[in-house]
Amino acid sequence: MSLDLIWTLVCKDIVLYFRNPFFAFVTVIGVVAYVAIYFVMPDSVDERLDIGLYGPSLPAALAAEFEEGGIVFHRKESTRDLRQGIVSDEYEVGVFWPDLGAAVANDEPVVVELIFANDFPTDMREAYQLMFQEIALGVLGQPLLIEATEEVLGPDMAGQQIPLRERLVPLMVIFILMTEMLGVASLISGEVEAGTIRALLVTPLRVEGFFVAKAVMSVGLAFGQAMIILVAVGGVGERPLPLIATILCGAILVTGIGFMVGSVARDMMSVMAWGMVFMIVLSIPLTTLLMPGLLGPWIQVLPTYYLADTMHQLSNFEAGWSDVSGNLLILLVYSVVFLGVGMVALRRKFQ
Amino acid sequence: MSVRMVLVLLRKELIDGPKSFMFILAVVLPLILTLLLSAGDLFDGKGGLGVVAAEDSQFLALAQEVASIDVVTYADEASLRAAVERGEVDLGIVVPAGLEEMLASGEMGRLEAYIWGESLLKHRLLLGTTLVTLLRELAGQEIPVDIRTTTVGTAVEVPLEERLLPVVVLISILFGSLMVTATSVVEEKLKGTLRALTVTPATWGDVLMAKGVMGVLVSVVMAIVVLVLNGGWGERPFLLLLTLVSGAVGSATFGVLLGLWAKDVNSLFATIKSLGLFLYAPAFIYFFPSWPQWLGRVFPTYYILEPVIAVSQRGEGLGGVVAELGVMVVMVLGLWWGIGQVVEREKVGH
Numbered sequence: 001m002s003l004d005l006i007w008t009l010v011c012k013d014i015v016l017y018f019r020n021p022f023f024a025f026v027t028v029i030g031v032v033a034y035v036a037i038y039f040v041m042p043d044s045v046d047e048r049l050d051i052g053l054y055g056p057s058l059p060a061a062l063a064a065e066f067e068e069g070g071i072v073f074h075r076k077e078s079t080r081d082l083r084q085g086i087v088s089d090e091y092e093v094g095v096f097w098p099d100l101g102a103a104v105a106n107d108e109p110v111v112v113e114l115i116f117a118n119d120f121p122t123d124m125r126e127a128y129q130l131m132f133q134e135i136a137l138g139v140l141g142q143p144l145l146i147e148a149t150e151e152v153l154g155p156d157m158a159g160q161q162i163p164l165r166e167r168l169v170p171l172m173v174i175f176i177l178m179t180e181m182l183g184v185a186s187l188i189s190g191e192v193e194a195g196t197i198r199a200l201l202v203t204p205l206r207v208e209g210f211f212v213a214k215a216v217m218s219v220g221l222a223f224g225q226a227m228i229i230l231v232a233v234g235g236v237g238e239r240p241l242p243l244i245a246t247i248l249c250g251a252i253l254v255t256g257i258g259f260m261v262g263s264v265a266r267d268m269m270s271v272m273a274w275g276m277v278f279m280i281v282l283s284i285p286l287t288t289l290l291m292p293g294l295l296g297p298w299i300q301v302l303p304t305y306y307l308a309d310t311m312h313q314l315s316n317f318e319a320g321w322s323d324v325s326g327n328l329l330i331l332l333v334y335s336v337v338f339l340g341v342g343m344v345a346l347r348r349k350f351q
Numbered sequence: 352m353s354v355r356m357v358l359v360l361l362r363k364e365l366i367d368g369p370k371s372f373m374f375i376l377a378v379v380l381p382l383i384l385t386l387l388l389s390a391g392d393l394f395d396g397k398g399g400l401g402v403v404a405a406e407d408s409q410f411l412a413l414a415q416e417v418a419s420i421d422v423v424t425y426a427d428e429a430s431l432r433a434a435v436e437r438g439e440v441d442l443g444i445v446v447p448a449g450l451e452e453m454l455a456s457g458e459m460g461r462l463e464a465y466i467w468g469e470s471l472l473k474h475r476l477l478l479g480t481t482l483v484t485l486l487r488e489l490a491g492q493e494i495p496v497d498i499r500t501t502t503v504g505t506a507v508e509v510p511l512e513e514r515l516l517p518v519v520v521l522i523s524i525l526f527g528s529l530m531v532t533a534t535s536v537v538e539e540k541l542k543g544t545l546r547a548l549t550v551t552p553a554t555w556g557d558v559l560m561a562k563g564v565m566g567v568l569v570s571v572v573m574a575i576v577v578l579v580l581n582g583g584w585g586e587r588p589f590l591l592l593l594t595l596v597s598g599a600v601g602s603a604t605f606g607v608l609l610g611l612w613a614k615d616v617n618s619l620f621a622t623i624k625s626l627g628l629f630l631y632a633p634a635f636i637y638f639f640p641s642w643p644q645w646l647g648r649v650f651p652t653y654y655i656l657e658p659v660i661a662v663s664q665r666g667e668g669l670g671g672v673v674a675e676l677g678v679m680v681v682m683v684l685g686l687w688w689g690i691g692q693v694v695e696r697e698k699v700g701h
Contacts, residue, residue, distance in 0.1 A: 126417060151466070
């Protein structure tokens, strides 16, 4: 295998890749757009309830307890101010809190008035009614005869939730890797379509050299783009090595799948057709980054689950080698198997 | 242009078209999006409560009546724990046998609760207070508090699935008419079929019309399917059909022009990709009702989408959409002129 020949082929492929207007556009704009989206998105999670409050008699201790539990009370001086706060979008729910003690002492009905913005979801209103009913019962000193034991499963992120943009980083990186899968498949099908593959194989390059050149180009481009995104959004963190290893495995995985697509596709349209099938299936585990628990444990059969989960653990939970070694091992096995299958498929096509 | 020739070519399109990738995508994509849209739980923002309880549990029956939470039942504690750990639900509880009787008799009851670590504080709070309220109800406690509700403001509640519907409708129309038509034209061009036509009785006009009609058929059928599946068919089906056909004709005409203009499939995809935001902008503007809605009028696809949404969701009559339909007719005439110019240039070139 001649290293000079392989390097020449890698350089030629990179030039060809960026001559393809679709992939050049998607690569450059994709990286820029993903980074821009990251910086446009909020850097914190609004997990608290903003509630307007008018009523001097809510005990300060109780209010403080609820504020600790996630409610931010915006205290107002009149019902007019309370309503104005809703109209001006300061909060969506206002509460007029009467003097409960006085009402009970005078044997008057205890009435708490909740004011909602007209577009506040109807289904959610009931939750607020129940919550303020419970607060009122707490004030009136009516305990519930129940002893509850609570256990938090997984790291307790209350008050320090992961912002959506941080959850999106692994997703963006994996999408960039998958776009590369289409890129390498398109290059291979282009070689087949133009007949250059047969011409190349009668040179001293040989099939092994061809595979190595394509793999180096594809893994290098995928890895490079993924790292650019991570560096740009400050996502490398304090332990870059496990993250680099994960992305490298991901780049090998998509290269293998790209070889498989390239072995069955005849032209750009069929690259898109086969590539989309793989992309849709491989994207399924990514939904759990945004909506954890949406899909059952069956998604663990898909290789991208290990890519997404490992990146999520490393980027958002400060995990280290020991936490992700199991995932990484499975991902590595998948990557090697897919690369092997891709090479065999291509070899069968050419020989 | 010969109608007979167009019909012959359309028949060929109807036979060969469904084998193409873009045709399959135009059919499958709106269906997948509709499926996601109909899974309302994904977007409702409610907290999830997982429960392990006997089938005849009063607690379970009461919890399932509360509209502001999503209740999911599990067979045993182990599967509940696993579900909470995965984040399927925010809070999981095991209702022990006899809890209801204990509470009713005034005895102290015990309850085990599992909280998902990534659950939002507001979900924990709302679920916790709802849980306590339900237990009070089971205990038969008198609730001496009257909670009254009023609303202020004029903004109308638009559910998320309703805000997403325009996006799906626009995707159905654009994929069906623009993408199917444009890829079909560019492929014919690359195969050299369009040049070959110059020695047959069929004209460029016949071929392009057949491809355009094929795109219109695909997109109108898929848009109807999407609207019917999402309950957005409205009360004026004929007017709605007219608006769909109008949008599809505009989109297919643009598809023909793009297909003729593009050098190959790569440059076609690159162009469509770069136009993406421009094409889908009106749907995004619908998605944010608080944004100034007039902004949408700047984008040509607004005149595809607005008549459909006006008729299907707001129940408007012909008078309410005639201006948008008029703009669409003008745009289609302009595009036809553009197609004529490109075809003449191609003919001269050959």
